Amino acid sequence: QKEVEQNSGPLSVPEGAIASLNCTYSDRGSQSFFWYRQYSGKSPELIMSIYSNGDKEDGRFTAQLNKASQYVSLLIRDSQPSDSATYLCAVNLSSNTGKLIFGQGTTLQVKP
């Protein structure tokens, strides 16, 4: 079983719609969860972090965490073409050594 799993996509949504990106992880003791965005030909950049069960909102982005189900998601409201990118889910293992495990990423396409 992969440590962090994401559907590679592509996920295609129309402009203005809500994009929902999902991620599951295998280590039940994981404490810290992150979403990175990577534009084509660029390096990843951190866009959201979440540590507690529930929702965390930042502008058009909402991260959701359910530790019981070992599930973390990212919602993007009012999706824009500029949101088209690969979104990487990353999990900090329970040993908290700073070792981030990344999923393979979901490619999002927002069509005008």
Place this chain on the structure above:
Amino acid sequence: ETGVTQTPRHLVMGMTNKKSLKCEQHLGHNAMYWYKQSAKKPLELMFVYSLEERVENNSVPSRFSPECPNSSHLFLHLHTLQPEDSALYLCASSPSSGGTGELFFGEGSRLTVL
């Protein structure tokens, strides 16, 4: 200057060559990382340095040799590589290695091994 800079951006080398990738961070961070990104695969952690001491070596073949002379600079020395080592090599830094999860990445060095 950008936070994390990597050179060269592109590198083509034969299997018998020796080359080095360089990373420099201007953020005052204490931890630096090398990641490998191959097509269709997740980012793979290779090495972690905290305060110039290697704290993680993720079962990387010995043909990859890291060096961290100070907290601002990180090198990845390459020798006798294989074609399957062709990938994007990303350097990153963070304030500490203690698990904040906030990594600042450089733009990467695209390596092609012929």
